[in-house]
Amino acid sequence: MKFGGSSVASAERMREVADLILSFPEERPVIVLSAMGKTTNNLLLAGEKAQSCGVSNVSDLQELAFIKELHLRTIDELGVESSTISKHLLELEQLLNGIALMKELTPRARDYLVSFGECMSTRIFTAYLNKLGVKSRQYDAFEMGIITTDDFTNADILEATYPAVAKRLTGDWMSNPAIPIVTGFLGKGWRTCAVTTLGRGGSDLTATTIGKALGLREIQVWKDVDGVLTCDPNIYPRAETVPYLTFDEAAELAYFGAQVLHPQSMRPAREGDIPVRVKNSYNPKAPGTLIVKTRDMSKAVLTxxxxxxxxxxxxxxxxxxxxxxxxxxxxxxxxxxxxxxxxxxxxxxxxxxxxxxxxxxxxxxxxxxxxxxxxxxxxxxxxxxxxxxxxxxxxxxxxxxxxxxxxxxxxxxxxxxxxxxxxxxxxxxxxxxxxxxxxxxxxxxxxxxxxxxxxxxxxxxxxxxxxxxxxxxxxxxxxxxxx
Missing domain, CATH: 3.30.2130.10 (VC0802-like)
Known part of the structure; x- marks a missing residue:
């Protein structure tokens, strides 16, 4: 089950996501989370501004203040310990100080910078589930076996990922069962061993990669819309939900601009022949869109x-x-x-x-x-x-x-x-x-x-x-x- 940034944008939204997960008591889900809403953009803006603002002004960056306030408020409202992310907030400010000192933001540093969003959201959510009595374990994807090329900001996942992820998650479950809460969007470069990112929307790719690695029955991608639509509802509000898609159709939709899926995310699902269901975390009763290998196209004209x-x-x-x-x-x-x-x-x-x-x-x-x-x-x-x-x-x-x-x-x-x-x-x-x-x-x-x-x-x-x-x-x- 993958949840995007808008699905975990606040304490209230995290509570609703927890309720969704608990509504599948007979399942053993793996949870993939994005950064909390607007965090990634603010991290990038903070990094850009840090290059020219001077070390003494980093602590006054509006974007840094927003990130701190959002995450600390969420922790307080969920009733979990502030120590859950205190180390990451301190390290984030230190990284921005380094960027200000060097007056440079390299692609490698940019990837490390944006990784703080997913690292904090997953830690907060894991702490909240454990507080509820739902045994959970947090994983940073770059330490769990997501191995990528060293193409910073837009890395590709390598084949070695699949056995590595399966070994880690299966082994941990066998020795000490707990719901895995995994950072989306992130990986580890196979040569540099540095944090890499999979491009915008890369958490979808993380989810389908884990689905293939574990041979899961279904991959659920939870968004803020009722599935894949016939067009962008911001352009035309009368857009309708598409009930079924093939992997090929979904891949083309994503590549040519549909924001609901990452362009590469269909490849692992297609290779593993694992259905992908796109659902709305704001409207969980909506049927959503089911993406499969083949469907009846005899009456289809345009999707x-x-x-x-x-x-x-x-x-x-x-x-x-x-x-x-x-x-x-x-x-x-x-x-x-x-x-x-x-x-x-x-x-x-x-x-x-x-x-x-x-x-x-x-x-x-x-x-x-x-x-x-x-x-x-x-x-x-x-x-x-x-x-x-x-x-x-x-x-x-x-x-x-x-x-x-x-x-x-x-x-x-x-x-x-x-x-x-x-x-x-x-x-x-x-x-x-x-x-x-x-x-x-x-x-x-x-x-x-x-x-x-x-x-x-x-x-x-x-x-x-x-x-x-x-x-x-x-x-x-x-x-x-x-x-």
């Missing part, structure tokens, strides 16, 4: 619409003659050398259109520098056009019906005067991506959602089945839809 904003698009055209050998290889070797990920790709023999996602970087000031570097390198072999402020709208569903999906989607776009600048279908065969301007993206999502989910596909009246395409008679203009 969900995902929006990824602030995307950069590159149009790259070869400067040589048609049929240039190795052009694609040369282009992608530049991205590999610069360590930049590509999201969506559309290619021909002598041109490529692709998108980049700058938001994946922790350090925002590096984004423009990296874009300048990649354009400079690409211009040695091609004519490059850089287009910023774009969005990817991903249509996740039964791409065996891609003609129907595209026909309907393009009719919505055309009716509302939106120009689709690029289209790509992923190799997973469950995703079609459309690139539009940022300024048009949210309204497009609303119109697409209305067209696919709020009007029956069978109600479409085909005016013509001759020529190059079909024409549908029902579409809702963007101007009629609002938040």
């Amino acid at each position: 969900s619409i995902v929006l990824k904003r602030n995307v950069t698009m590159l149009d790259i055209a070869s400067t040589r003659m048609l049929g240039q050998f190795g052009f694609l290889a040369k282009v992608f070797s530049i991205f590999e050398d610069l360590g930049i990920s590509v999201d969506v790709v559309a290619t021909s023999e002598v041109s490529i259109s692709l998108t980049l996602d700058p938001s994946k970087l922790w350090s925002r000031e590096l984004i423009q520098q990296e874009l300048d570097n990649v354009v400079e390198e690409l211009e040695k072999i091609a004519v490059v056009k850089l287009l910023q402020n774009r969005s990817i709208i991903s249509l996740i569903g039964n791409v065996q019906r891609s003609s129907l999906i595209l026909e309907k989607a393009f009719h919505v776009m055309r009716t509302n005067g939106v120009n689709v600048q690029m289209i790509s279908q992923g190799a997973s065969k469950v995703n079609i991506s459309l690139i539009v301007n940022d300024s048009e993206a949210e309204q497009c999502v609303r119109a697409l959602h209305h067209s696919f989910f709020e009007s029956d596909l069978s109600e479409l009246v085909w005016e013509s089945r001759s020529g190059n395409g079909y024409a549908a008679t029902t579409t809702t203009p963007l101007s009629t839809l609002s938040n």
Whole structure:
């Protein structure tokens, strides 16, 4: 059972999570916790400010005061000892003093800094469960066997993790049974032995990794929404819960911007064939979303619409003659050398259109520098056009019906005067991506959602089945839809 930051954001929320855990008296759950709500962001801000504030001013940082007040108030309200986290609060301030002294926050130090959130939330919650008489044991993931690459801020979990975690947790349970309370998001670099993090939302990956290691019956991911939704409810409040997903659909949803799951979290669950259930800790009676290996797709058309904003698009055209050998290889070797990920790709023999996602970087000031570097390198072999402020709208569903999906989607776009600048279908065969301007993206999502989910596909009246395409008679203009 994994609980996110909003689920453990206060003493009251921790009590509710404890009640949820105790509602499964016949089970032997493993609990994975995120940091308390807003803690990770405040730790990062404190680290950024510490670089320039001077050692004498660290203790006055507003973010440090927020973290101390939140955790000490929670301890007091839960009635557990302040000594539970006193050592960590002291060490946190010492670390910020070190950052201020060095005037530098390296990726390695950044990972160690943000680890304090999970280390404190799990200790508080473990102490509370033990106070209730529920025998529990706290684990730091980096000491429990979560072994990762040394890619600080975005590490990958290594295969050696699975036997190490199974040996540790099974052995401890056999010798002294207690509910494991594990820090999400964290690991240990296999060469450096330093604390690493798994990227934003990495606690989901921690949970599915432990699930695979132990061969669990089900992995439950508890969020603050009623499961995976048909679109972001902040964009369109009439979004509905998706009852079932495949692992492939869930992975595509996460990768292309759905905040409910970590992009890599489906891999261990798929490999172990362990169902993942996404539930709402604020509304535990809601059925949520069940993610499994396969499901009946015979009647499925579209599952969900995902929006990824602030995307950069590159149009790259070869400067040589048609049929240039190795052009694609040369282009992608530049991205590999610069360590930049590509999201969506559309290619021909002598041109490529692709998108980049700058938001994946922790350090925002590096984004423009990296874009300048990649354009400079690409211009040695091609004519490059850089287009910023774009969005990817991903249509996740039964791409065996891609003609129907595209026909309907393009009719919505055309009716509302939106120009689709690029289209790509992923190799997973469950995703079609459309690139539009940022300024048009949210309204497009609303119109697409209305067209696919709020009007029956069978109600479409085909005016013509001759020529190059079909024409549908029902579409809702963007101007009629609002938040």
